[in-house]
Every structure is written in C-alpha cells, then in structure tokens.
Amino acid sequence: MKSVILTLGLLFSVVCLTHGQDLKSPNGDLNMHFELKKDGTPTYKLHYKNKAVVKTSALGLELKDDNKSLLDDFTISKTETATFNETWKPVWGEEESIRNHYNELAVTLTQKETERVMIVRFRLFDEGLGFRYEFPAQKNLVYFTIKEERSEFAMTGDHTAFWIPGDYDTQEYDYTESKLSEIRGFYEGAVTENLSQTSFSPTGVQTSLIMKTDDGLYLNLHEAALINYSCMHLNLDDKNMVFQSWLTPDANGDKGYMQAPAKSPWRTIMVSDDTRDILASKMTLNLNDPCAIEDTSWIKPVKYIGVWWEMITGKGAWQYTDELPAVQLGVTDYSKVTPNKTHSANNTKVKRYIDFASEHGFDAVLVEGWNVGWEDWFGHSKDYVFDFVTPYPDFNVEEIHAYAKSKGIEMMMHHETSASVRNYERHMDEAYQFMNDHGYKSVKSGYVGDILPRGENHYNQWIVNHYQYAIEKAVDYKIMVNAHEAVRPTGICRTYPNLIGNESAxxxxxxxxxxxxxxxxxxxxxxxxxxxxxDYTPGIFExxxxxxxxxxxxxxxxxxxxxxxxxxxxxxPLQMAADLPEHYEQFMDAFQFIKDVAIxxxxxxxxxxxxxxxxxxxxxxxxxxxxxxxxxxxxxxxxxxxxxxxxxxxxxxxxxxxxxxxxxxxxxxxxxxxxxxxxxxxxxxxxxxxxxxxxxxxxxxxxx
Missing domain, CATH: 3.20.20.70 (Aldolase class I)
Structure with a gap:
C-alpha cells in the first residue's frame, strides 16, 4: 500500500518572513513551525500536544574558507508539502511489515548575496521529526567544505538524560544518568579508558540521546541515513540548555567535503509521553532509502556460538606463538617457531564448537584468531598487519570447512583490521572471495585501535565512507556484515539489509x-x-x-x-550464545531458552x-x-x-x-x-x- 499527496506552493519571501510555515504530524499530536528571522536565519520549533518540546532553534552550515556561510541572509523562494503513506516489508526485523506515514514540508531557501540555494526538508511522523539539508546542482555552490554544521536543539528545561561522552573514536562507555546541567561535572568520570578515544568537549555527548522532562515527556535525539557525511555528536550550551550539532573532523580538522547535488543525513527528534513509543518507533528506518539489493534470498538471521569469550577473558589467546616480537607477512616462517599452549583457534577446539552447535540447533560458529599476524597486531601503527586469507598452522581451513558442512553448520569469518582501513580495502576482494570459496556467508569485522591513515577518526566522513564501501562490496559476494568498532548505525540496514549487525557500543x-x-x-x-x-553477544552463564x-x-x-x-x-537478527560450551552444559535447563528463542x-x-x-x-x-x-x-x-x-x-x-x-x-x-x-x-x-x-x-x- 502506498499513497502520496503533493501540494505545491510558491510564496513570496516577504510573506514567509512574517507568517512562517507549520507542519502537523498525521495524528495531529506534533506541530513543527519553520520561520526565518529578520536577518534571514532559518529556524524551527516543535510542540507535542500543544506543549513546547524544542524551542526556537537555528539551522544552517558554517563553511570553510568562504566569506559567506549558509547560516543567514536567506529568503524563501518556494515551499512544497506532501503526505506520504506506505507499508513495506523488511528482509528481517521486529515486525512483519512497517508503516511509513508522514507529512512533509520542503523549504527552498535562496541566499540574497550569493544566490546560493539550500533546501531544508522536514518530515513529521506521529512519533517525531526528521529534517535534513539538501544542496541542488547550481553554479554558485559546487564544491564546498563544512567547517561545522550549526543545527540546534533548544531544550525547554533541565531534563534528565542518559548519556555517554562525545567521542570521535568510540561509543564503548557506560551510561551516566544526570540532569543536563550536571553533564559538565560528571564528564571526567564518565570518560573511561579505551584503546582509541578522542573527546572534544566537557559537555559533548553522543546520539542516540534519551531524555525525560520533569513533566514526563520523553525525547530522543539522533540521526538517520548517515551516508557520505561525518557522524554527528551534540555539544551542550549548558547555560541555555541548547544542544548544537558537532561533526567529527578528519585529520585536517575539516568536517565534510561536499559536491552538489548533495544532502546531509536526517536529524531526528522523537517525542512521546509513553516511552514505549520510542522503543517501537521505526522512524529511523523509514528515513532511509528502500532496499537497494534486488535479490535478498541469501540474507538470513543467524544464531551462532564462537571461539571468542575465552580469549576476551584471557583464558585463551589469539596469537599462535609467544616467541615472535614482530611479524612480517610473507616473511615470518611460523613452521620455525614453537606454538604456545593457549592459542584458541585450533582444529580440535573449533571442531568441539561445531559439534556443540550442531547438537543444539545453532546456525554458525565464529572463530577469531585463525589467521596469521596476531603476535604484533596492535599498537604499532602498522599498516600491513593482516592479509585475511592465511591461516595459522593449527587451523586447517579446508578441513574445518568440510567438517562444519558435514554437521550442517556454517562458519562465520572474522576480519580484524587493526583499524588499518587502507589495508582492508586493499585485500577486500580477495578476502571476500576466500569466504565464498570456503563457505563463509557472514563476517565479523573489527576496527580496534587508532585509525590508519594516522590522524583520521573512526567517525569522520572518510571512514564512514569506508564502512559503507565494505557493506556494498559485500553485496557483490553475497556476504552479511557485522561491523564492530564502526560508526553507530543510523537505519542503513533498511537499504542494505546485509548489514545484519553492529557493535558500536x-x-x-x-x-x-x-x-x-x-x-x-x-x-x-x-x-x-x-x-x-x-551484536551484544549475550548468554553468559559463568x-x-x-x-x-x-x-x-x-x-x-x-x-x-x-x-x-x-x-x-x-x-x-544476529544473536550469539557467547559463553563456553562447558558452562552451558552445567545449566542445560536454562540453556534451553537460548535454543528455543527466535531471532x-x-x-x-x-x-x-x-x-x-x-x-x-x-x-x-x-x-x-x-x-x-x-x-x-x-x-x-x-x-x-x-x-x-x-x-x-x-x-x-x-x-x-x-x-x-x-x-x-x-x-x-x-x-x-x-x-x-x-x-x-x-x-x-x-x-x-x-x-x-x-x-x-x-x-x-x-x-x-
């Protein structure tokens, strides 16, 4: 089912300056008001059931090396409204079908001095608002560099928030509960140690941010469809309770390189007096493009176990030997070293996991530490650290593949990039083909450590594009991707459902x-x-x-x-029973639920x-x-x-x-x-x- 109703209107800018534009949600609970200030600054505000939830907030972008940013001096040259209502079926998900119903307002702005054109597009759903910036093809705005996006989210009070510190490289923090005014005081204690981290402000936080007002309203700030753009954080002006967008910079400090026609991700604000509406919302998915993969029959949910938890706890090891201070792929001869007794990814142990998976109805087995290079994989700013195809001497790829196939079990590949994204892209085709040749239908990729090239961040535009490249390249080989340490997801799994999971927390x-x-x-x-x-990896019993x-x-x-x-x-759709088989065997009556539960x-x-x-x-x-x-x-x-x-x-x-x-x-x-x-x-x-x-x-x- 799909219906679209368009209403086009051409309005003189002088009329819009005095009257503004209103947009209501389909059920009428939300009302968004757009208006230009006297100096031509675009603004919006949002009400829920006649109660303000976002006060008047500015919109626009500050450009680098330009005398005139896209912040003010605008007039309204055109407005367009539309109503959209469809139902679509996800490849996998929480619901058999999803309704996508919103009212839309697109405001075309022209900057008087430069004659540059920018469109601000608003979509108002029953549970919230999405807006983005669009830059049509035009002669006065072709290539431009973003110094900072200046979207504001002006809060109506000192809300209670669950937040993690703003960071260009990690989301792996525990949440702090506090009033907005208390973020600055709690910030230092909230920044706990990580292998790669870059904080930027004592009031900077990450999205998705959940808040509760004193009168019982729930608000969530996030973004959707993060494509060819830097990840957005929020920086709080704690005197005025205004969040300002804060993009992740690259090694040069720039926040985005744009070529018109182009568009930003959606900035999203969810609002409800029932917090269950926030959890149930599919607004983030609905703000992404429909599925781009014609044949999705190979994309299937996976319940798996893996040789992983014992290494995480220190019981076992990723590396094959403890004798090598350094490794050079193609040079180091592993046949001349003594293996340690703790390397987990060996044939005997992996077969034990395959047997357990087969006996208890699992789909796949993940094995980490199977490939050469783990002896000096981290902390050396090393570009060529893994080739993703060469196994250690005690892991026979062909033998394991044949054994798993005989038991009806798929193997799940592990690609740790050590954050060397150039090296991964160099080897990606060969690595994905290797997976096809040996029956691996899904890959867990990792980006632990500081990004190479040096100075880049995990969440800036260039690296975001790398994550997207990996997903799209995987489609060519019919491979599902579970990316760890990558940028947080923003609903892209609707467009590319082979992105079957992420860590990113x-x-x-x-x-x-x-x-x-x-x-x-x-x-x-x-x-x-x-x-x-x-990919939270639950199921720990010990x-x-x-x-x-x-x-x-x-x-x-x-x-x-x-x-x-x-x-x-x-x-x-990707669920791991993360503990060791012997721990499940101690509590088989409880383990039955993990065996039974759907995905x-x-x-x-x-x-x-x-x-x-x-x-x-x-x-x-x-x-x-x-x-x-x-x-x-x-x-x-x-x-x-x-x-x-x-x-x-x-x-x-x-x-x-x-x-x-x-x-x-x-x-x-x-x-x-x-x-x-x-x-x-x-x-x-x-x-x-x-x-x-x-x-x-x-x-x-x-x-x-």
Missing part, C-alpha cells in the same frame, strides 16, 4: 574488562538500538571471570535470567519500559504462533506486572518462565534461577519479581 566483552553497570541493558534499547540491531582466568577478577553484572531475557529485549519476528509488543530501570518486551516468532517475552531490570528489585492479551483469543498456550530465584542478585548470587511451567491464555496476567541486574524470560507455545 559497550557490549558484553566489557563484563570481562571490569564489568558494566547492572542497568546498562535497560538503557541501550533507548539509545544505541534506535539506529539498528546490536559470572565469575576468575574461574576462567585466575588473573582476571572481573564479574559479569547480570543474573542468568537477565542474560536469557536479552535475546528478546536486545533485538538483533526473526512477525510482531513486537513493548509491555513496560522506563530508561535505566526496566524493559519488558513480547515478540511473536516469524511464521509461527509462538511468543517470547523478556524482562531486564535495573538497579533495584521490582515487581513486573504484565498481561498476555497479545496472545490469540480462544487459544491455549504453555508458558515456560525462567526467572530470578528469591535470593538471586547480580553480584552475590547470579546463577540462582527458577523454571516454572504454566498454562496461559490471552486473559492471563503475570506478576514476576526481578532482582537487581536480573529479569525473566518466557517461552510461550500454543497447545494444540
């Missing part, structure tokens, strides 16, 4: 690096997941890391029930939600009448009360409830859980206690 690995806050997973769906699914590695005293700040619930609350859905219901406190989600398995429910809890014990009215009326179901035991606690007793079976219908109401860092997971299957 503080994932489970940090539980072995000292731990994450127990309420971390109650924040991520409101922030990081707004742009797309995350919380005491010292039992894997006596030299690592970290603790996983979660209960087993919480870990199970993550498969529902942290939506992703692709026809319907999703957000039952309860409060950022930083709790989330409860119900999802209906694609092509089935089975439902799965997940609840993750924050810092305090809480009773969750839900109705199962989403079940089909008149039918009977059996629910298996995996819950925290009464004495469970993420720190002191994380492995205490209960499993109960119960007959349920659409009339059933459930009450369940979730402990700190805990939760529950429910499998609901129809009784025939």
């Amino acid at each position: 503080r994932g489970t690995e940090y539980q072995s690096f000292g731990g994450s806050k127990p309420n971390h997973v109650t924040v991520l769906p409101f922030t990081r997941l707004i742009g797309g699914p995350m 919380m005491d890391i010292s039992k894997l590695n006596p030299e690592n005293n970290s603790h996983v700040n979660s209960t087993i029930a919480n870990q199970l619930a993550l498969y529902v609350t942290m939506y992703s 692709d859905w026809d319907e999703s219901k957000y039952l309860e939600a409060e950022p930083g406190h709790y989330i409860t989600v119900a999802r209906k398995e694609k092509g089935s009448n089975n439902w799965f429910v997940g609840n993750v809890n924050g810092n305090d014990t809480r009773t969750s009360n839900i109705s199962l009215d989403f079940l089909e009326k008149g039918k009977k179901y059996e629910a298996i409830i995996y819950a925290d035991a009464k004495d469970a606690h993420y720190r002191t007793n994380p492995q205490a859980y209960t499993i109960n079976k119960k007959k349920v219908t659409s009339k059933t109401k459930l009450s369940q206690v979730s402990v700190p860092g805990g939760g529950y997971a429910i499998s609901i299957k129809e009784v025939k």
Whole structure:
C-alpha cells in the first residue's frame, strides 16, 4: 500500500518572513513551525500536544574558507508539502511489515548575496521529526567544505538524560544518568579508558540521546541515513540548555567535503509521553532509502556460538606463538617457531564448537584468531598487519570447512583490521572471495585501535565512507556484515539489509574488562538500538571471570535470567550464545531458552519500559504462533506486572518462565534461577519479581 499527496506552493519571501510555515504530524499530536528571522536565519520549533518540546532553534552550515556561510541572509523562494503513506516489508526485523506515514514540508531557501540555494526538508511522523539539508546542482555552490554544521536543539528545561561522552573514536562507555546541567561535572568520570578515544568537549555527548522532562515527556535525539557525511555528536550550551550539532573532523580538522547535488543525513527528534513509543518507533528506518539489493534470498538471521569469550577473558589467546616480537607477512616462517599452549583457534577446539552447535540447533560458529599476524597486531601503527586469507598452522581451513558442512553448520569469518582501513580495502576482494570459496556467508569485522591513515577518526566522513564501501562490496559476494568498532548505525540496514549487525557500543566483552553497570541493558534499547540491531553477544552463564582466568577478577553484572531475557529485549537478527560450551552444559535447563528463542519476528509488543530501570518486551516468532517475552531490570528489585492479551483469543498456550530465584542478585548470587511451567491464555496476567541486574524470560507455545 502506498499513497502520496503533493501540494505545491510558491510564496513570496516577504510573506514567509512574517507568517512562517507549520507542519502537523498525521495524528495531529506534533506541530513543527519553520520561520526565518529578520536577518534571514532559518529556524524551527516543535510542540507535542500543544506543549513546547524544542524551542526556537537555528539551522544552517558554517563553511570553510568562504566569506559567506549558509547560516543567514536567506529568503524563501518556494515551499512544497506532501503526505506520504506506505507499508513495506523488511528482509528481517521486529515486525512483519512497517508503516511509513508522514507529512512533509520542503523549504527552498535562496541566499540574497550569493544566490546560493539550500533546501531544508522536514518530515513529521506521529512519533517525531526528521529534517535534513539538501544542496541542488547550481553554479554558485559546487564544491564546498563544512567547517561545522550549526543545527540546534533548544531544550525547554533541565531534563534528565542518559548519556555517554562525545567521542570521535568510540561509543564503548557506560551510561551516566544526570540532569543536563550536571553533564559538565560528571564528564571526567564518565570518560573511561579505551584503546582509541578522542573527546572534544566537557559537555559533548553522543546520539542516540534519551531524555525525560520533569513533566514526563520523553525525547530522543539522533540521526538517520548517515551516508557520505561525518557522524554527528551534540555539544551542550549548558547555560541555555541548547544542544548544537558537532561533526567529527578528519585529520585536517575539516568536517565534510561536499559536491552538489548533495544532502546531509536526517536529524531526528522523537517525542512521546509513553516511552514505549520510542522503543517501537521505526522512524529511523523509514528515513532511509528502500532496499537497494534486488535479490535478498541469501540474507538470513543467524544464531551462532564462537571461539571468542575465552580469549576476551584471557583464558585463551589469539596469537599462535609467544616467541615472535614482530611479524612480517610473507616473511615470518611460523613452521620455525614453537606454538604456545593457549592459542584458541585450533582444529580440535573449533571442531568441539561445531559439534556443540550442531547438537543444539545453532546456525554458525565464529572463530577469531585463525589467521596469521596476531603476535604484533596492535599498537604499532602498522599498516600491513593482516592479509585475511592465511591461516595459522593449527587451523586447517579446508578441513574445518568440510567438517562444519558435514554437521550442517556454517562458519562465520572474522576480519580484524587493526583499524588499518587502507589495508582492508586493499585485500577486500580477495578476502571476500576466500569466504565464498570456503563457505563463509557472514563476517565479523573489527576496527580496534587508532585509525590508519594516522590522524583520521573512526567517525569522520572518510571512514564512514569506508564502512559503507565494505557493506556494498559485500553485496557483490553475497556476504552479511557485522561491523564492530564502526560508526553507530543510523537505519542503513533498511537499504542494505546485509548489514545484519553492529557493535558500536559497550557490549558484553566489557563484563570481562571490569564489568558494566547492572542497568546498562535497560538503557541501550533507548539509545544505541534506535539506529539498528546490536551484536551484544549475550548468554553468559559463568559470572565469575576468575574461574576462567585466575588473573582476571572481573564479574559479569547480570543474573542468568537477565542474560536469557536479552535475546528478546536486545533485538538483533544476529544473536550469539557467547559463553563456553562447558558452562552451558552445567545449566542445560536454562540453556534451553537460548535454543528455543527466535531471532526473526512477525510482531513486537513493548509491555513496560522506563530508561535505566526496566524493559519488558513480547515478540511473536516469524511464521509461527509462538511468543517470547523478556524482562531486564535495573538497579533495584521490582515487581513486573504484565498481561498476555497479545496472545490469540480462544487459544491455549504453555508458558515456560525462567526467572530470578528469591535470593538471586547480580553480584552475590547470579546463577540462582527458577523454571516454572504454566498454562496461559490471552486473559492471563503475570506478576514476576526481578532482582537487581536480573529479569525473566518466557517461552510461550500454543497447545494444540
């Protein structure tokens, strides 16, 4: 279903200067007002149910080496309005179909002195506003360099926010909850150590940013369709409570090189008095272009295990030997060195994982540390660090491929680039062809460390274009991409659904690096997941890391029930059971939920939600009448009360409830859980206690 209604209007600039332009959402709850100031500065403001949520905020771009920026001196030469309403089907997702319904206003601005033309396009959905800048082909604006984008988001008060520090190179931070006015005071403590990081301001934060007003409204600031542009951060003027856009610079300090015709990403503002609307919104996806891949039959959700967690915890090693101080590919002879006894990616161990995956119904096995070069891969500003095709002596690619195929298991490739993007692009065709030749249908890529070429940042325009190049090149080889340490997602998975996952946030690995806050997973769906699914790597059952590695005293700040619930609350078509097989074998009754839970859905219901406190989600398995429910809890014990009215009326179901035991606690007793079976219908109401860092997971299957 698709309908578009266009209304075109040519208005004299003098009329627009005095009257402005209004745009309402389809349901009428949101109203956006555009207006030019007397000096020709474009502005907008936003109301929700007749209440201001964004005060008058300026728009425009500051240009480099130019006497006249695109900030003021504008007149309105044309306005166009449109209504758009369609339903489209994602290749994978939380819903079987998605409605894309908005009202649009496009304002064409002409700068009096330069005669340059810029269009500001607004799209107003029921749950929020998107706007972007467009630069038509024109003789007076062809090539230009952005010094800074000057989009503003003027807040109406000192809201409570869950934020991470603005950083050009990483999003791997725990969230801080504070008032906007308190960001400056908390900032230094919020900047924790990372292998690559570049902060820029004591009030700089990253999107997606979730906030709550004193009168109970929820706001989310983010961006959509980040293509050929620098990633946007937000810098807070904490005297006036105004966020200003702050783009990621390149090695020269420039923020974007543009050639008209061109356009910016969408800047998004979601608003609701019910936080569940923020979680359920598909606005970010809807602001991206439709799928660009004609044949998507090869793109399929994946549930996998992997040789990974033991290296993250220090139990095993990526490198083959401890004898080499340095490696030169094509020169170093591994047959002349003594292998260590901790290299994890060996034939025997990998076959053990393949057997486990086959026995328990998984799709794939990831293996990290299989390829030569790990002995000196990090910290040396080394360009040619991996070739992505040469295995260590104890990993036989052909033998493993044949063994996995005999067991009905796919292998998942790992490409760590060591942040040397030129080297990766140099080898990409050969590496992807190698995957095709050996049955690898998906790749986990990594960008750990400072970017090479030196001085570039993980999130500037040039590197953003590299990530996009990797996704599009992968289409040529029918390969799905799961990019770690890359720029945060902005809904591009709609256009390129082979982007099946990203990390781009503080994932489970940090539980072995000292731990994450127990309420971390109650924040991520409101922030990081707004742009797309995350490869969070849940499913840890052994919380005491010292039992894997006596030299690592970290603790996983979660209960087993919480870990199970993550498969529902942290939506992703790419889900890993991240722990070691032997740990699952100790708790096979709990592991059953991981085996059963779906990874692709026809319907999703957000039952309860409060950022930083709790989330409860119900999802209906694609092509089935089975439902799965997940609840993750924050810092305090809480009773969750839900109705199962989403079940089909008149039918009977059996629910298996995996819950925290009464004495469970993420720190002191994380492995205490209960499993109960119960007959349920659409009339059933459930009450369940979730402990700190805990939760529950429910499998609901129809009784025939």
